[in-house]
Amino acid sequence: MITKLAIILLEKKNMDELIDIVDENGNYTGTTCLKSEAHKYGYFHPTIHVWLYTSDKKILLQKRALTKKVFPGLWDISVAGHIAAGEDITIAATREVKEEIGFDMLPENLHKIGTRKHMVQHSNGIIDNEFHHVFIAELTIPLEKLTLQVEEVAELKLFDLEIILHTKNHENLLLPQYQEYYCFVYEQIVAALK
Numbered sequence: 001m002i003t004k005l006a007i008i009l010l011e012k013k014n015m016d017e018l019i020d021i022v023d024e025n026g027n028y029t030g031t032t033c034l035k036s037e038a039h040k041y042g043y044f045h046p047t048i049h050v051w052l053y054t055s056d057k058k059i060l061l062q063k064r065a066l067t068k069k070v071f072p073g074l075w076d077i078s079v080a081g082h083i084a085a086g087e088d089i090t091i092a093a094t095r096e097v098k099e100e101i102g103f104d105m106l107p108e109n110l111h112k113i114g115t116r117k118h119m120v121q122h123s124n125g126i127i128d129n130e131f132h133h134v135f136i137a138e139l140t141i142p143l144e145k146l147t148l149q150v151e152e153v154a155e156l157k158l159f160d161l162e163i164i165l166h167t168k169n170h171e172n173l174l175l176p177q178y179q180e181y182y183c184f185v186y187e188q189i190v191a192a193l194k
Contacts, residue, residue, distance in 0.1 A: 018085040019045045026115060026131040032085040042127035045082070048093040049132045050110065052078040052103070052139040053189045059164060060139050061173070062101065063155040070122050073154065075173040078139075080132075089133045101156060102147030103139065110135040113188040116181060136189055161189060 016034045022044045023029055038045045052060040060078040064071055081096035083089060090107040097103050116132040146156055164186050168176040 017082060019082050020085050021045055022131060026117070035082055039126045039128065042121075042129050044129045044131065046089065047080065047082050047130045047132050048089065048096055049077050049116075049134045050079040050093050050097055051134070051136045051185050051189065052097075053136065053161060053193070054139050054158065055193065057161040057193065058158040059161045059189070060101075060143070060156060060158055062153045063157070065150065065152055065154045067151065069124060070126055070128070071175075073172065074175075075157070075159075077174075083133075090135075093133070093135050097137075100149045100152050102145075102149075103141065105137060105140075110137045111188075111192060113185070134185070136185065136192060138192075161186065 016036050018032050019035050019038060021029050021031045021033055021038065024044055026044070026046070033043060035045075037043065054060075061075045062078060064074050064076050066072045079093075079097045079100050081092070081100065083092040087095075090110055090112075093110055094105055094107050097105055112133065112135050114134050116134055118128065118130045118132055120128045122128065143156060143158055148154075148156065163170065164174060164182040165179075167174040167179060167182060174182060
């Protein structure tokens with residue numbers, strides 16, 4: 001039997017984390033596993049996506065670190081990450097924002113816009129079966145005050161919000177096959193700015 005301390009030490013050594021397993025409908029099963037196991041066996045698990053926008057209609061995108069196992073160097077969602085086992089979803093979102101880009105935000109400043117089922121098998125063997133809990137929030141500090149978690153993020157940049165409507169016209173910017181999702185996010189941000 002593995003103790004909680006052993007799991008914490010293992011996670012720190014391997015940059016792995018203990019996560020909850022959900023079923024194909026997103027319902028919690030009461031079981032956990034390491035993130036690496038979920039990606040190896042295709043277990044469904046919950047994650048967060050946080051899209052940060054500015055009052056002047058800009059969207060913050062992060063360039064994924066070149067050491068990432070999937071989509072290295074891709075300009076991607078402002079912040080995304082896994083929810084730790086037993087962790088509140090909104091707390092996980094604020095934690096990931098703080099860890100990845102150094103932006104301290106209150107949970108009440110996040111606006112959940114939906115949950116998205118995502119299933120993809122990558123060429124490197126990773127099976128990503130996830131339920132993305134999707135949030136939007138206003139970025140209320142200047143870009144230069146953000147600090148990068150270099151293991152995750154290579155660069156941050158503000159783009160015109162409309163860019164997420166035209167991903168197919170840009171190389172290495174988001175994934176064009178998810179254009180419907182990006183359009184939904186765009187509509188939600190525009191509504192929030194009114």
